[in-house]
Amino acid sequence: xxxxxxxxxQWGDEGKGKIVDVLTKNYDIIARFQGxxxxxxxxxxxxxxxxxxTIPSGIFHKNATNIVGNGVVIDPVIFKKxxxxxxxxxxxxxxxxxxxxxxxxxxxxxxxxxxxxxxxxGKAKIGSTLKGIGPTYMDKTGRNGMRIGxxxxxxxxxxxxxxxNKHEAMIDFYNVDIQYDLKELEEQFCNAVEELKQxxxxxxxxxxxxxxxxxxxxxxxxxxxxxxxxxxxxxPYVTSSNTTAAGACTGLGVAPNQIGDVKGIFKAYATxxxxxxxxxxxxxxxxxxxxxxxxxxxxxTGRPRRCGWLDLVALKYAVRVNGVTELMMMKGDVLSGFKxxxxxxxxxxxxxxxxxxxxxxxxxxxxxxxxxxxxxxxDLTQMTKxxxxxxxxxxxxxxxxxxxxxxIKIVSVGPDRTQTIHR
Ligand code: IMP
Numbered sequence: 001x002x003x004x005x006x007x008x009x010q011w012g013d014e015g016k017g018k019i020v021d022v023l024t025k026n027y028d029i030i031a032r033f034q035g036x037x038x039x040x041x042x043x044x045x046x047x048x049x050x051x052x053x054t055i056p057s058g059i060f061h062k063n064a065t066n067i068v069g070n071g072v073v074i075d076p077v078i079f080k081k082x083x084x085x086x087x088x089x090x091x092x093x094x095x096x097x098x099x100x101x102x103x104x105x106x107x108x109x110x111x112x113x114x115x116x117x118x119x120x121x122g123k124a125k126i127g128s129t130l131k132g133i134g135p136t137y138m139d140k141t142g143r144n145g146m147r148i149g150x151x152x153x154x155x156x157x158x159x160x161x162x163x164x165n166k167h168e169a170m171i172d173f174y175n176v177d178i179q180y181d182l183k184e185l186e187e188q189f190c191n192a193v194e195e196l197k198q199x200x201x202x203x204x205x206x207x208x209x210x211x212x213x214x215x216x217x218x219x220x221x222x223x224x225x226x227x228x229x230x231x232x233x234x235x236p237y238v239t240s241s242n243t244t245a246a247g248a249c250t251g252l253g254v255a256p257n258q259i260g261d262v263k264g265i266f267k268a269y270a271t272x273x274x275x276x277x278x279x280x281x282x283x284x285x286x287x288x289x290x291x292x293x294x295x296x297x298x299x300x301t302g303r304p305r306r307c308g309w310l311d312l313v314a315l316k317y318a319v320r321v322n323g324v325t326e327l328m329m330m331k332g333d334v335l336s337g338f339k340x341x342x343x344x345x346x347x348x349x350x351x352x353x354x355x356x357x358x359x360x361x362x363x364x365x366x367x368x369x370x371x372x373x374x375x376x377x378x379d380l381t382q383m384t385k386x387x388x389x390x391x392x393x394x395x396x397x398x399x400x401x402x403x404x405x406x407x408i409k410i411v412s413v414g415p416d417r418t419q420t421i422h423r
Contacts, residue, residue, distance in 0.1 A: 002260025003208075003218045005248050008225030009318035011272040012243075013298070013305060014265040015330035015412060017041025020057035020221045022410075022420050023263075028216040029065045030058030031208065033251030034241035035223030036073035036106060036136070038129040040299025044415045051299050055082050055097065056221050060089065062096075069204050069220075070102035071241060071251020073136040074148065075111075076192035083195065093199065100204035101149030107160065108185035109167030110135040116174035126237055127274025129300050137240035139163070151197055157190075205253025212258065220248040226318035227272075234361060237276025245322040264324035264406070266315055268332045268396075271305040273298045277361045279368045280308035280344045294334040309342040311368065312403050317357045319404055328410040329400070332393060333419075338375040341396065344368035345403070373399065380413040386423050397423075 006023070008014040021043045024030055037053035043060065044050075050060075054074055058064035068074065083093065110132030117134065118125045128134060139145035146163060150156045164182075171178065211218060222243055227233045229243045241247060249256050269290055272278045281287070287307040290296065296305035318324070335341060346353045346369040347361075353369060376392040383389065389397075389411075401408050411421045 001212050001215050001217060003212070003220055003248070003252070003254045003258050004261040004263065005220045005222065005245055005259060005322075006263045006265065007222040007245060007322055007324070008243070009264045009266045009315055009322070009324070010225045010270055011227045011278070012039075012224040013271055013273070013296075014225060014267050016222060016265055017043050017052060017057040018330075018412065018415065018417070018420075019263075019265055019328055019410070020219065021045070021060065022417055023219060024058040024061040024064050026217065027058065027064060027219040029067060029208070029211055029218040030056040031067040031069050031204070031218060031220050031252055032056045032072050032223065033069045033220050033248045034071040034243060035239060036131060036133050037075050037078040038131045038133045038239060038300060039223035041223070042299050042415070043417075045417045049415075050085070053082055053300060054079055055086070058219070058221075059086065059091065059097065064096065066097045067202075067204055067207070067252075068097070068099045068103055069252040070100040071247060072100070073104045073106050073133060073140075074099070074196075075106035075131060076196045077108075077188050078131070080192040080195045095200070098200050098202045098204070098207065099148055099196075101147060101152070101201050102204070103148045104136055104140045104145045105148065105150070106132040106136045107146065107164060107167070108182065108189050109164045109171070110139070112171055112178060112180055112182075113167055116171050116176050116178050119176040119178065120174045125275060127276070129274075129298075131300070134240045135167075148196075148201055151193060152201065208252055208254060220252060220254070222248070226321060227314060229321075232317075232321050234276045237274065244318075262323050262325045263328060264319060264322060264326070265328045265330060266310075266318075267330045268335050269294075269310050270308045270314075271296050273301070273303050273305045277363060277366075278306055278308060279314075279347060279361060279363065279366050280311045280342075281306050281363075282308045286338065289338075290334060293337075294331055309344060309368070309370065310400075311344045312400070313344055313347055313355060313368075314357055316355075316404060319406055324406050327401075327404065327406050327408045328412065329397065329408050330412040332411050333380040333413045336376060336379055341373045341375045342370040343373065343399070345371045371399075381419060383413055383421065386411075386421060
């Protein structure tokens with residue numbers, strides 16, 4: 001039985017949480033494979049809005065087992081808060097949430113290092129969520145990290161101390177003004193670790209192998225988006241993991257030939273939080289309207305998201321890098337009311353028109369070439385079937401499908417589970 005993937009194709013915040021929640025009824029297992037609490041997956045159902053950071057978005061479905069894979073980085077303090085917020089739902093967390101022993105731990109000093117590194121960069125800062133993601137992955141690849149499985153050892157606190165001491169020296173090296181009370185942070189950390197230790201730790205690659213053999217249906221849930229991928233994103237303004245399809249293989253221990261459908265999610269326009277290139281960014285009232293109507297504020301940091309037109313050059317790149325087999329277009333409803341819509345179909349780069357993403361897409365090198373299309377005035381949020389779609393929306397979808405050469409199977413017209421139209 002193949003493992004299907006669900007991936008964000010832009011700069012994150014495409015609406016993966018909602019779609020995983022909608023799709024979970026078709027799966028036995030939902031598995032996160034990379035990233036950490038920098039993610040904010042928002043789910044809305046029965047009038048409740050819930051934001052998840054590390055816990056997979058299948059958690060509200062009793063039929064699904066949720067796995068936090070080896071490629072994820074876990075902050076016990078944030079994880080505990082997530083668990084606390086789930087208490088009111090009376091879920092049997094110990095049996096429906098399983099954590100890989102190989103997942104790495106975010107220590108309080110990783111968060112401090114993230115802050116020190118950003119402060120030292122001045123204007124060149126990445127715009128990190130400051131959750132300690134970069135420093136934790138640095139310790140992972142530097143072979144210094146602490147893993148969930150270490151918490152089962154008697155000497156985990158010694159391991160912790162040695163690493164935290166090293167981090168403190170590194171924080172001093174940055175020589176920036178970071179105020180912190182490590183004692184208090186450590187107390188929080190140790191309390192949270194005790195709670196984390198009550199959960200079920202597994203060897204997730206073995207678990208998933210056996211589950212596949214038993215014919216279980218598995219969905220791997222991505223975090224962030226392709227353009228934030230450490231290798232293929234707009235480096236250095238990226239996150240520190242592989243957000244693209246290959247990351248699911250290394251982040252779960254699933255072989256490439258076991259991957260089935262690759263579901264790619266994109267917004268009908270584009271957004272980005274943090275710094276970095278964004279060729280179709282709007283600085284006018286059109287962008288402001290998108291942000292206001294689309295409620296474009298970071299689910300993790302609350303920062304306003306930068307907004308712009310859909311960038312087909314970047315989207316085609318993401319479709320190719322991931323091998324996307326079906327698409328889902330989110331937030332179509334937010335574009336209602338614009339008389340004219342624009343879609344970037346090429347860039348002007350060094351005086352020439354190009355159709356691919358060049359090495360350096362800083363604003364001064366690249367300007368988008370737009371195709372203009374008619375907008376639609378109708379409110380889409382109450383629509384329940386494709387037949388109700390206005391002609392201009394159908395034209396927009398048909399144009400994108402033709403350009404991307406992949407079918408758009410779902411159009412989302414609002415944040416609620418029910419506002420999801422299958423084509
Ligand atoms: P970090 O992963 O927290 O270090 O942040 C690196 C970059 O990725 C920053 O520009 C963040 O705003 C962005 N980023 C990280 N996680 C998310 C996410 O879940 N959605 C959107 N952007 C994100």
